[in-house]
Amino acid sequence: MTNVTTDARSMSDDAARELVVATADRLYNLRGIQSVGMDALRDESGVSLKRLYKLFPSKEVIVEEVLRSRHERWTRSVSEAVAAASTPQEGLLAIFDFLGVWFGENDFRGCGFINSFGELGGTVESLAGIVRDHKADFQAYVAQLVEQAGGPAWLGPQLAILAEGAQTTAAIAGTPQAADDARRAAQILMDAAGIKG
Amino acid sequence: MTNVTTDARSMSDDAARELVVATADRLYNLRGIQSVGMDALRDESGVSLKRLYKLFPSKEVIVEEVLRSRHERWTRSVSEAVAAASTPQEGLLAIFDFLGVWFGENDFRGCGFINSFGELGGTVESLAGIVRDHKADFQAYVAQLVEQAGGPAWLGPQLAILAEGAQTTAAIAGTPQAADDARRAAQILMDAAGIKG
DNA sequence: TTGCCTAGAAAACGATCGTTCTCTAGTCTA
DNA sequence: TAGACTAGAGAACGATCGTTTTCTAGGCAA
Structure with a gap:
């Protein structure tokens, strides 16, 4: 539960951004873009919705980053x-x-x-x-x-x-x-x- | 307003089905499948929602027909x-x-x-x-x-x-x-x- | 300890989706 | 004409979406 390498809470903003983009990349590739909501991205990345929207202004920007x-x-x-x-x-x-x-x-x-x-x-x-x-x-x-x-x-x-x-x-x-x-x-x-x- | 060739209300079920599929084909090609709702399909085809669901059991079947x-x-x-x-x-x-x-x-x-x-x-x-x-x-x-x-x-x-x-x-x-x-x-x-x- | 700041969990919001239901106007039959 | 049936217009429903807000617990300076 306290796995250091996958706990997004202790990550820097840059590291968290990378994790989010990598997770989104995997999910979008698997299911398509529109089928993957922000909730799924939160669940899979471990980054809370609040932080997601502090790191990125919108889902569209995440897609562009991916x-x-x-x-x-x-x-x-x-x-x-x-x-x-x-x-x-x-x-x-x-x-x-x-x-x-x-x-x-x-x-x-x-x-x-x-x-x-x-x-x-x-x-x-x-x-x-x-x-x-x-x-x-x-x-x-x-x-x-x-x-x-x-x-x-x-x-x-x-x-x-x-x-x-x-x-x-x-x-x-x-x-x-x-x-x-x-x-x-x-x-x-x-x-x-x-x-x- | 009483254009015979495009008024879906006077069409047979088969003709209406063809019109719906042709309209869906055009819209899906233009905007993608998920971006085209049943309301848009009704507006563009002139076939009411009630009749759409009498002609086809679901959107997925319409997509398959397209x-x-x-x-x-x-x-x-x-x-x-x-x-x-x-x-x-x-x-x-x-x-x-x-x-x-x-x-x-x-x-x-x-x-x-x-x-x-x-x-x-x-x-x-x-x-x-x-x-x-x-x-x-x-x-x-x-x-x-x-x-x-x-x-x-x-x-x-x-x-x-x-x-x-x-x-x-x-x-x-x-x-x-x-x-x-x-x-x-x-x-x-x-x-x-x-x-x- | 007290008060402040941060951030996460989760609810809430408004929009939109697929689908169903209500209401009503019109048509057909007797 | 009266009554039964049909079908369309559009509201309604529950789910889900992207996004925002609320609530709360914990860290930290004084």
């Missing part, structure tokens, strides 16, 4: 996977390897940005903008890798579309198979573009 | 586009032409199945199943076209992933560009598979 945190985690994970490869070509393929690992995780329920867009993209314009920025960022990153590999400009959008399609396909089908399919397609496209996988 | 209707419309549209082509190869490419036209429509807001899955796939299992079935149907259809074209079994999943990725990319970016990118990628993959676009 998306920002997801963007950072995604960007870091992808760039780490790419950096572990020895060439830009292998880096591009490493993105699909990373997707395969991700798809196999127990709590994988699809790309949180795509899900958020489907749920609230039509009504909450600020969220739609964050999702748009996230996807544009990824497309730009892939395009940069393609350029470093000496590939043509048309290859980047194609690989990005493969990655998007793999995420929704794997989420809905409930299997990580789409990562392998997309990786093989990426290899063919890269070969046709004159860069070797 | 998804079924979307599945029929999607299947019909895709197969018509494919049938207009003269070879299975051109039929496969015609899918992406159809996507381009769809993405350019004013009210395009992404694949309704993907959006529904992101919004409620984690909490309403019946919806998740309908979405899974719809996507599996499309994948099987593409695989069948590939087989008719004499292509290898691995090509179908790749083309399906391209179509999925194009849908989410176009929806989030707000431009139909992804259809062209996906079409070009499909052509390359088909060439590599030994069937000519």
Whole structure:
């Protein structure tokens, strides 16, 4: 009961904020945004409603923070996977390897940005903008890798579309198979573009 | 005020049911499912709450009917586009032409199945199943076209992933560009598979 | 100890949701 | 015309939501 590591009462505001965002991330991913109320967030995080509203002005801001945190985690994970490869070509393929690992995780329920867009993209314009920025960022990153590999400009959008399609396909089908399919397609496209996988 | 074609009061139950489903389809696509209440559905369709609940036992059933209707419309549209082509190869490419036209429509807001899955796939299992079935149907259809074209079994999943990725990319970016990118990628993959676009 | 400040537990608030009920006007039959 | 039935308009209901407030217990300076 006096577990120091999980007692939110003794945490600094910064630590509590992080805990809240991490908890919200988990719950939103599991059940969607609108289905998770502030009471559930309080129960799961151990942070009282009063403190929640002292740390964040509204639920909408928490949602935005969750998306920002997801963007950072995604960007870091992808760039780490790419950096572990020895060439830009292998880096591009490493993105699909990373997707395969991700798809196999127990709590994988699809790309949180795509899900958020489907749920609230039509009504909450600020969220739609964050999702748009996230996807544009990824497309730009892939395009940069393609350029470093000496590939043509048309290859980047194609690989990005493969990655998007793999995420929704794997989420809905409930299997990580789409990562392998997309990786093989990426290899063919890269070969046709004159860069070797 | 006595517009015969839009006055729901004089409609048969079957006609009213169709009107309700069509109206719900439009509103759910525009604002998402949870954001559209039964009052909004009554206001937009002109069908009273009492009659709504005589025609359908619950909102969940209406949502299911909307998804079924979307599945029929999607299947019909895709197969018509494919049938207009003269070879299975051109039929496969015609899918992406159809996507381009769809993405350019004013009210395009992404694949309704993907959006529904992101919004409620984690909490309403019946919806998740309908979405899974719809996507599996499309994948099987593409695989069948590939087989008719004499292509290898691995090509179908790749083309399906391209179509999925194009849908989410176009929806989030707000431009139909992804259809062209996906079409070009499909052509390359088909060439590599030994069937000519 | 006394008085003040903080923060959590929990109730309360107003809005909205899905669903049901009431009331009433109109229609059909005899 | 009288009476029974139908269906729509809209209120009502209970639940839940995001957010605010109340109440209370505990820490701490003087």
